[in-house]
Amino acid sequence: MLVNRLATNVGPVFGRSVDILKGMKIPEEAYNVIRNQYYASIVLAKLERVKANPRELVLGVAEEDIYLPDEAYVLGHSDPLMGTAIVSLFKIRQEFYGLPEDDAKVYGRLFKQSIHQLAHLFNMTSCRNPKCVNFYSQDMFDIDTKGERFCDLCKRELLEKR
Numbered sequence: 001m002l003v004n005r006l007a008t009n010v011g012p013v014f015g016r017s018v019d020i021l022k023g024m025k026i027p028e029e030a031y032n033v034i035r036n037q038y039y040a041s042i043v044l045a046k047l048e049r050v051k052a053n054p055r056e057l058v059l060g061v062a063e064e065d066i067y068l069p070d071e072a073y074v075l076g077h078s079d080p081l082m083g084t085a086i087v088s089l090f091k092i093r094q095e096f097y098g099l100p101e102d103d104a105k106v107y108g109r110l111f112k113q114s115i116h117q118l119a120h121l122f123n124m125t126s127c128r129n130p131k132c133v134n135f136y137s138q139d140m141f142d143i144d145t146k147g148e149r150f151c152d153l154c155k156r157e158l159l160e161k162r
């Protein structure tokens with residue numbers, strides 16, 4: 001299970017627990033019938049409602065395609081004020097590219113994108129180092145090329161901000 005594995009591995013990276021929603025049901029209110037995609041900001045607002053307390057951090061993993069008004073699509077989105085983040089598997093899955101499913105590859109992408117989105121919840125900005133897990137990745141090549149760890153600069157920043 002991709003999401004179970006993610007839930008085990010994400011918390012230790014940040015030194016605190018992160019609530020990962022398993023089998024998240026994406027809110028229908030977020031659906032845009034013209035774009036046939038879900039509006040990421042509405043999903044984040046809905047995620048805030050499942051929080052048990054204001055300090056809790058919640059990450060949703062969605063199968064659906066998500067977007068922001070100025071972008072054709074986004075791979076993930078986050079809101080530091082609400083403490084919520086979402087990652088979409090839609091374009092991360094190999095089948096989107098007509099390729100056979102590859103769990104190891106898909107898990108690696110999901111993990112890296114989750115860390116990247118959650119870093120925003122600690123008020124970290126995207127990193128310019130293409131090897132850093134916190135690098136802003138635009139496509140699968142970027143994601144597959146970057147590492148699974150923070151660079152030294154990001155590590156220091158996280159220690160200051162968490």
Ligand SMILES: [Zn+2]
Pocket residue numbers: 127128129132133134135150151152153154155
């Ligand atoms: Zn970095």
